[in-house]
Amino acid sequence: MVRLSMVRLTARARLALLQTALVLAAGATLAGLTYLLMRRRAFFTHLDPSGPDPSGTLPPMPAPAEDLRAFADRVQTDTLSALLTQAALALIVVTALAAMLGWLVAGRVLRPIRVISSTARRLSAENLTERVPVTTPADELSALAGTVNDMLDRIQRGVTERDRVLDSQRMFTANAAHELRTPLTTARTAIDVTLDGNPSRAELLAMAGDVRGAVEHMQRVLDGLLLLARSQAGLGAREPVDLAAVAAAALDAAQARAAAADLAVRPRLRPAPVRGEPVLLERMIGNLIDNAIRYNRPGGHLLVDTDTAGGRAVLQISNTGRQIPPGQAETLLEPFVHGQQTRVRTDSLGLGLSIVRAVTLAHQGRIAIAARTGGGLDIIVDLPQKSPRH
Known part of the structure; x- marks a missing residue:
């Protein structure tokens, strides 16, 4: 007692x-x-x-x-x-x-x-702005107050980051659902319209073509989502990869499309060796070149540059194109963003640059995107040449 x-x-x-x-x-x-x-x-x-x-x-x-x-x-x-x-x-x-x-x-x-x-x-999750007053002179109690304030700062940053991630995930889920629902709606409409009556063989073939196109679109969306998830899940085995060689192969594969768009391709490919996952790096560079060609203008140009600097491999891709507001350039790295003020339907999925960013981060690299003064984008990706030690 x-x-x-x-x-x-x-x-x-x-x-x-x-x-x-x-x-x-x-x-x-x-x-x-x-x-x-x-x-x-x-x-x-x-x-x-x-x-x-x-x-x-x-x-x-x-x-x-x-x-x-x-x-x-x-x-x-x-x-x-x-x-x-x-x-x-x-x-x-x-x-x-x-x-x-x-x-x-x-x-x-x-x-x-x-x-x-x-x-x-x-304090609560909705109110994390208040701080404990730090008394003078500096003693154990003022040190305790400073420690509590530092802890509150970390909690506030964590809550803010959590809210940002949740908002991003909600936006991503809504956009992914919309991207998958559109071809499903197209296929269902084609089937309902065609089967309303006695369709001819030509109408059935046209319906089959519409359904096949919708299925192919959904398959591209799912492939992009799977690759994005794979990039964000981390890397497996790392192998030596030369970004210059990968960029040269991607330019060869896109040569016909660049010629059809009347683009002047200017490669400056110097050795840029890294250690990473070849499939992801190939997809990263392929998406960058595909995006630079898709959103270019007739008679424009495409610059692909690889080099090394300060122990890092640097890849720079610059292209002409439409004028992009400087504040909007960073949003292009988000999923299902096509570079418009509002979300619009295009033949692109809007996952290209999102996959590029995910692959870059998976290799502990950095990506910078900026709008060019005359139109188009400058995108710089730099990766460590040596595998980071964990």
Whole structure:
């Protein structure tokens, strides 16, 4: 029961009790030492009756040895008794004062902690802007307040990042559902319209073509989503890959499309070796070149540059095209964004640059995208040439 009642005491009460106990122990020790010293002095005086009286006064007149000894014993007893009584009273008064001062001091010392506690109780996931005031001078309590504020900053950043990720995931899910629902709607409409009556062979073939096109579109969407998920899941085995060789192969594969669009291709391919997953790197560079051709303008140009700098392999792709507002360039890295102010239907899925960013991040690389002054984009991807150590 005693231990339970002590546990229920507040920190202020425990601190005040501790201070009071320390004062009481120190006072009792001081009184006990004084008493022992006085007894020691009285003992030596008792051995030498000719010495001064313990009270500090001399006897009024000489007396026989027996009377002097009895007088000394009586003075000794009275003095020690008075000392104990006065010491006990003084100790009680000092202990009471120590208890009151200890309570006040404990409250003042614990005030910053109460402020921290009340601030923490007011905080929630919807309100993380309030901070604990840091007192001066710099001491343990101000350090505690600073630590709590740093923790709140990290929590706020985490909650903000969580909300951003959740919003991005909701947007991604909605766009993916829309991208898959559109070809399904197209296929169903074609089937309903064609089978409403007695369709001819030509109408059935046209319906089959529409359904096949819708299925192919859904397959491209699913392939892009799977590749995006694979890129975000991390890499498997890493192999030596030269970005220059991969870019040269991608340009060869896109040569006919570039010629049909009347584009001037300007490759400057210098060795840029890295260690990574070849399939993902090929898809990354292929998507960049495909995007640069798809959104270019007739008679424009396409620049593909590979090199190394500071222990990193650098890939730069620049293309002409329509004018893009500078603030909109970064949004092109989001899934299902086609570079329009509003989401529109195109023959592109809007996953190309999202996959590029995912592959870049999977290789611990960096990607920078900027709108060109005359139209088009500048995209720079740099990857570490050595595999990061985990």
